[in-house]
Amino acid sequence: MSEVERERPPTYPVDDAAATLDLSRRYLALAAEAADRLLAATDPARMVDELFALVRAELRLDVFFNYRHDGGLLRLEAYAGLTEQQAHDGAELRLGEAVCGCAALERRRIHAKGVQRSDSPQLAFVRSIGLDCYACTPLLDGERLLGTLGFGRRDSPCFTAEELQLLHTLCHYVALAKLRLRHEEELRCNIAERDRLLAELNHRVRNNLQMAVGVVRNELRGVEPVPPALTTVAERLELIALAHRPLYQADGASLAVDAVEILHGAVELTTGGDGRVEAAERVMIPIEQAVAFSLLVHALLDRRDGAGARVAVARGAATLEARITVAAEPAAAPPLDRLASSLLRQLNASLYEEAGAIHLRFPLAHAG
Amino acid sequence: MQADTDTRSLRLLVVEDEAIIAMLVEDALTMAGHLVVGVAESASEALAIAARETIDLALCDVRLAENDSGLTVARELSARGVPCLYVSGNCPSAADHPLIIGCVGKPFATAALSRAVEAAYRIATGARDVEVPKSMQVFARE
DSSP: OTTEEOOOOOOOOGGGHHHHHHHHHHHHHHHHHHHHHHHHOOOHHHHHHHHHHHHHHHHTOOEEEEEEEETTEEEEEEEESOOHHHHHHTSEEETTSHHHHHHHHHTSOEEEOSGGGOOOGGGHHHHHTTOSEEEEEEEEETTEEEEEEEEEESSSSOOOHHHHHHHHHHHHHHHHHHHHHHHHHHHHHHHHHHHHHHHHHHHHHHHHHHHHHHHHHHHHTTOSSOOHHHHHHHHHHHHHHHHHHHHHHSOTTOOEEEHHHHHHHHHHHHHTTOOEEEOSSOOEEEHHHHHHHHHHHHHHHHTSOOTTOEEEEEEOSSEEEEEEEOSSSOOOOOOOOHHHHHHHHHHTOEEEEETTEEEEEEEOTTOO | OOOOTTSOOOEEEEEOSOHHHHHHHHHHHHHTTOEEEEEESSHHHHHHHHHHSOOSEEEEOSBOGGGOBHHHHHHHHHHTTOOEEEEESSOOSOOSSTTEEEEEESSOOHHHHHHHHHHHHHHHTTOOSOOOOTTEEEOOOO
16 A cells, blocks of 8 residues: 555755744644643543644644544544544444554554545545545554544645644644543542442441341340340440441541540440530540440449439540549449450550549550 | 330331341330331332321331332332431431431440430421430431
């Protein structure tokens, strides 16, 4: 196919240096404007439409074809200067078929000249739509084929070297812009997929904790006398579930939860809604200490008449202090069972009585 | 345990697709002196029960079986005059009907559930300054 040539380096006529300089400046300005628009583009098809509108007058272009590589085929993604029937006829190309199919298969730029005088079967399509010259550039990411971009003209048999250089530069920009958009789309999909997974995990964990409580409570149904051990298990499971609830609302930056919200659960369980949690402000606590803290407060309230219980909580520089009082009598620390002793040790907490109240203090993890 | 003295025994509908959680909710509310007139796991079941029973309040999970949405169920029920309270791990932040009172977040404390239900019913029937459990969010009402 003699009409189809590889690109050659640009040449400039020596006797028209001023005109060439002017042309170069105009082309440079066009390239800069195109780069500017492509950098801001958000739609892969529309950005090529806009690019064509920008350069068509200067380069006397009549048509463009933008194919997307998809599963071994080239699919027409954007075009201009074609009738609907012509676009339909060229909607899909196999690699190696017609000019753009060859450019895609061989990963090389093709400049088809004198098309109307040619009888090459590979030029049949561009000839049928009246083009006399056509330049097609593969859009590549390294060796990966993204698609092709071709420009054609009806009223001249070839592009100049300068025109070809500008078209190829623009195609290179388009490839980069398409790659950026593709990466952004992949990133959006990955984030959406991760968010869906996280939401599902979140839902499952919440439901499963609630179901664990339900399973135990179901065993208690209709049983007389109610086995105290099973009641305690149900309550502790609820506390574990409640202690994790604020985590679902926590921001991703810190895995800390609100100790006040956690305490509401412990007080609710032991006082039937008659207790109170007092705090001047939110007291954030690392999630790994939240469950132990909640279970320990529950254990301290559990063995007494919890009605009217108050738990005041405050944070020091690196410690958390809870002050527990009950209405019925001056609060005294009850004898600790095995679980409470273990939790006290886990939190590295101190427990003492003072002025009719129980004081629980422990260092906050990661508090420095 | 009996229902709160200023709330009569309520006729409740539980819309929840997890059987164990539905049982937990039913038991907690029954023990508090209320009557669960039906448990539905999908929108169609919920609306069918609502068509044949008198319901004081419906408790709706947000995600239901058969890809149904508890939001739609609550919207349909509230349009029929049935007050609704969401019980969900993903509480909506607002509702588009004044009879959709609020939401109890999962996991919930079973002891607080009946108080949330009673508070929601009082709000739905026009009471003001109703005390609600900490675990219950009340939607803004105009």
